[in-house]
Amino acid sequence: MEDLVRRPDPGVWAGKRVLLTGHTGFKGAWAARxxxxLGAEVTGLALDPAPGPSAFAALAVGQCWPNWSRAAFPFTRPPVPPAPRNPA
Incomplete structure (x- = not known):
């Protein structure tokens, strides 16, 4: 039975930047955790968590900022491909 369960390889996620949407929900909070x-740098983008107890609060996976663009992009540093050159 144990052969049916695959454990994640920490080497795959170590040092990777992950932008996770929905991290304040139940599944997203666990995914972020x-x-x-596993060593990933996780940045979450989601609605404010619902009031009251939640997986997001219990797992302490982050904080929420009112302006998501200021919060998300400096942390994720998305790679921007160079503009295509116009052959002359």
Whole structure:
């Protein structure tokens, strides 16, 4: 039975930057927690968490900023491909 379960390889995620949408929900909070434990730099983009107890608060996976663009892009540093050259 144990052969049916595959454990994630930490080497795959170590040092990777991950932009995770929906990290304040139940599944997203757990995904953020697991990716963080595997060594990824996780930045979440989501609505504010619902009031009251939540997986997001219990797992302490991050904080929310009112302006997501200021919060997300400096941390993720998305790679921008160079503009195509116009052959003359």
């Amino acid at each position: 697991m990716l963080t434990l």
